[in-house]
Amino acid sequence: MxxxxxxxxxxxxxxxxxxxxxxxxxxxxxxxxxxxxxxxxxxxxxxxxxxxxxxxxxxxxxxxxxxxxxxxxxxxxxxxxxxxxxxxxxxxxxxxxxxxxxxxxxxxxxxxxxxxxxxxxxxxxxxxxxxxxxxxxxxxxxxxxxxxxxxxxxxxxxxxxxxxxxxxxxxxxxAQYQVTTIARAAMPAPNIAANNLLVTPSPFNTVLWRLVATTPEQYFEGYYSLLDPEPTVRWTAHPRGAELIKQHGEVDAVARIAAFSQGFFKMQTSANPGHVLLTDLRMGQEPSYTFSFDLGNAADVGAAPIQQRSMRADIGKALPWLWQRLLGHTQSSWVEQAS
Structure with missing residues (x-):
């Protein structure tokens, strides 16, 4: 805390x-x-x-x-x-x-x-x-x-x-148990194990909950508010970077985040300058996360200096979305609210 x-x-x-x-x-x-x-x-x-x-x-x-x-x-x-x-x-x-x-x-x-x-x-x-x-x-x-x-x-x-x-x-x-029960009844893909589902509250409250479910290839993000009119979850799918995880999974930094996040992480290549990014999916919301790390060029992962690249949300847009979604409105992401 x-x-x-x-x-x-x-x-x-x-x-x-x-x-x-x-x-x-x-x-x-x-x-x-x-x-x-x-x-x-x-x-x-x-x-x-x-x-x-x-x-x-x-x-x-x-x-x-x-x-x-x-x-x-x-x-x-x-x-x-x-x-x-x-x-x-x-x-x-x-x-x-x-x-x-x-x-x-x-x-x-x-x-x-x-x-x-x-x-x-x-x-x-x-x-x-x-x-x-x-x-x-x-x-x-x-x-x-x-x-x-x-x-x-x-x-x-x-x-x-x-x-x-x-x-x-x-x-x-x-409240977490209630939301978890609803999420497990509406999983976005078949055969997702219980330990591959994360249910955690959104900022400053225990009414609106953020859900993350992972498979080897994808992660799914959803939200559920205790004020939602129906016990359903709208999920959005995103790539986890399976090839990058396979290629660099034994690198110390990747292995440590994989263990510390208990599997809730992703890897991706940044558009510019083509570096590999390692992101903890538990803290933040798509596409903004508190802990994201630049591991350097793909050829240098494990040898290049690691830099933290936090991607924080636009508070002026995210907080109004948070309030509206908490009240039961159904935009799945603050990005949708802003667009």
Missing amino acids: DSLTQIALGSAVGVAVMGRRTAVWKAALWGAIAGTLPDLDVVIDHGNPVLNMVRHRAESHSLFYLTLFAPLLAWVAAKVHGEMSLFKRWWLALWLVLVTHPLLDNMTVYGTQLLMPFTDHPFAVSSVFIIDPAYTLPLIVGVVAALRLKSDRGLRWNAVALALSTAYLGWSMV
Whole structure:
């Protein structure tokens, strides 16, 4: 999730666990710090954009390593505030803050390597978008109430906010299950396996869902809104670049994205200057994707420097389409809306 959400969650958890045992501002501050720490791995340069992508949310998001780190951070917090008698409570609070960070990230589509060093599998429930105000705003309100209200009423506001946000995550999985059921009943091609279907929310909501289904030769993109009048999906087909995948599939960058995206990727040759592009299909929408990588000329793939070529949507056109499609209007792509 985004940094603001992780800060709000960390503060809310810290306040909920520490209660009035320490000043609320101390619990909120250390919760915010611990909620931010796992994402500091973004400052590490692993050598190229593909490695930087697949190594994000790795060791720093491991439940095992964060559990080992929690008592050290708790000792620092207790020592700074002269509260060593509360060390065990600080330990519990900051451990919960640290581990809820990757557990929340796991709800998004990116991929979180929760179980390192035992496996580098990128776990992803994919039921919430990386920024979702319906999840974040209650947490902010709860923390602000806890800081401003001197009575236990502020703590109750914080607890209710945590409950509401957690319930929202539960709702997102229920909605995802409903949309998945509809999508599987309307698959665009025969014999597409269940693990070749991606169901993930569109930006900022859990009403409109983006669907991606893959075969070796093609990928299909569709949308379904919970407000659609009929339980059907309109799919559009696009080539995956099967020949390029066959030719370059063993190149390290391609193999890493194939594994990290769990098969939801494509390859293509750019029109100018004829370079090979590798794209993660999970984040974005056709034809605009957050993670697309220029691997160089076809003859140099695997040897040429890798450059990230993000293809972002025109927000001025994409957001109005998003709203209209969420309400049940049936344009399959914001490109259609713009044309």
